[in-house]
Amino acid sequence: MPRIEGGKTHVLTVGELSARSGVAPSALHFYERQGLISAERTAGNQRRYRRDTLRRVAFIRVSQRVGVPLARIRLALDSLPSGRTPTKADWARLSRMWRSELDERIAALEHLRDDLTGCIGCGCLSLRTCTLQNPSDTLGATGTGPRRWADVTTS
Structure with a gap:
């Protein structure tokens, strides 16, 4: 009621x-x-x-x-x-809990923003020829998909 x-x-x-x-x-x-x-x-x-x-x-x-x-x-x-x-204090406490996680997400998004054009533009997408982001295709050995950003965005 x-x-x-x-x-x-x-x-x-x-x-x-x-x-x-x-x-x-x-x-x-x-x-x-x-x-x-x-x-x-x-x-x-x-x-x-x-x-x-x-x-x-x-x-x-x-x-x-x-x-x-x-x-x-x-x-x-x-x-x-x-x-x-x-209360405002409750929301502030929650904000403090998330601050470091949000800072990590912001850093990952900034990295993606800054490097995406160059990475996609070169056409290698994690092939052996990418000496800038993935020298010797070391990330290829860890599995398929976008390895660098996967850990940050799925936690």
């Missing part, structure tokens, strides 16, 4: 959450199945989300946009309090 204080409802339907967040209801249901957000159920089995779910959905979307895997996002969200709306 929605809690009402001062004439304002403190829960959102899936449609309201979707409209406010810009995220499709199907994505919200997926986030719920993945344990990223949670909803209460009405007697008619309809979902009701606390208003602070808007911040969680925004965090999920921004994190996904920069390539953070859902498992890491879930761990971060699990560190936030569940019995109350997260």
